[in-house]
Amino acid sequence: MLNERKLKILQAIIQDYIETAAPVGSRTLSKRYNFGISPATIRNEMADLEDLGFIVQPHTSAGRVPSDKGYRLYVDQFMPLKKIKAVELDYLVLDLLQEIGEIEQILQYSLRILSQLTNYTAIALAPQIKESKLKHVQLIPVDSSQMIVVIITDNGIIKKSVIKPNCEIDENSAQIISNFLNNELHGLSVKNIKTDLIETLSGEFVYLSGLIERIISEVFRSLDEVNNIDIFLDGVMNMFNFPEYNDILKAKSFLKLLEEKELLSNLITSFENEGLSISIGSENVYEEVKDCSLVTATYKIDDTVLGWLSIIGPTRMDYSTVVSVMTQISEFIKELLNNKYK
Template identity: 45%
Template structure:
């Protein structure tokens, strides 16, 4: 297998053409549209090699070639030139930056909307994972005879509340003391560090308060566990129907049902825990239902810590350059957007 310069050029041409037209690319198209200085017959010979090596596929005898997942992978890794994001996208993002949004989930929805609007693909945005941030403040508020509200604020200014049911009554003063003690023990800790062993340790340490402390500590544990599952916002699922690769409704339906499984999406997105952009093409995806899709994800940060993920899912025939440039621009700006909400 000798991928010489001409073969690379031909493969590049095939992929570029197929991405933009969606039609299988024939040898004549290449020899006419792309100036390689050779005839279609020569290109046919080269294409035959490229097919043998698995970079392109022929859907049927009398059709042109389309790129395989392996072809796209080569393209993405070596051939693709990252574009700078286009002007109109920047304007749309700046517009979002200027808007007065003061709730994280609303912002996330808007981000998802914008991503799908710009790309015409389906976008996914996961909300900031509280577990990646540090405990800043914890407060217990008496609600009524049998319940207490637990408020947890983290250093990213993320706030969660949780109603705790108790068998005994706890007055304001006790709760204040307790809050102070808990703050002292837990303040500054990474949320994911506040786990069961630590809770057990605290239970023993605070044994004096027994009855009151235990349910509260349990509640803290539970709150952290449940609120640490990020939400996912999808937008533009329906864009899928615009792509010929999903003109078979059954395929589209299958994908839709998969996209409705938010838990699954969470697990897919949370696989992206590095910085930068991650591209997963077709069969590289672990989930069967999206093996004919490509997924591009980017993580975003709050105060330098990566806390969430934004992503685009679409057919493997995707405008990789554009999506990559958009996602990296957007992920860089998420920090700004979030801080506007969190720091006011």
């Protein structure tokens, strides 16, 4: 039922619609592509494709538009993949990435590259500290009432946070406490650190001075604080170049979506596939993105998922380009991170 010719026509409709954003009619198709058949024949085929659910008609006298099911078939079966050209992929920037120490910055630059190459909006979820193991804790006194806690994890996350144990601590004591904490906490998973530590210390807990106890509880507090969802964005304005978002209400609701960190995070973290995940329009669970598509990749160190990169655009998205770009960039980042922290 889905013969060669129907597929070709479907592909033409999809590619044309992705390019022009206008419903595609039989005459346009026969003019623009060389099928060697007349518009009337194309019309018959299109009627079939509509029956099969791959395209829809916005209204009786309009051309056809791909349905989500149509995009899905296209993505799964016959979407052409491109190799990004060296001219476009700015190797200078990629080299620069090599030089950056902090994951957050690497992500931010990657988003810039992703959004500029695709013209959609790029989203990243920064690595969650709670999935990591502690490598080093350092206390630095700031003044009579404040200290900085610097936390370094085994996978290269660096966080700082200010705590206020209500007691004065000089530089020496800070160092001593740092050493103590490092001994006790080194290698513990941040997620379980509280229970683990209490277990470890249970024997000697009574010997701890009130001072250290206060600092430890402050450090715990700062771990929680530092652990909130960190979402990075780039190319938000790109969306407004698409006619889909000429409607102020649509634009507003898209911006609103990007402001809801919680929802965005849930949305993106639901893709845990090996490789890329593509979700198209109504395939998304959340109402807010039922007319968007997402192409999402994870980034890992040592096979544990650290965080996510995603590109979001209208369902009429140039899947071909997006998938190609995302594949290459996420591959690059994977290598980068694993070289760095292995």
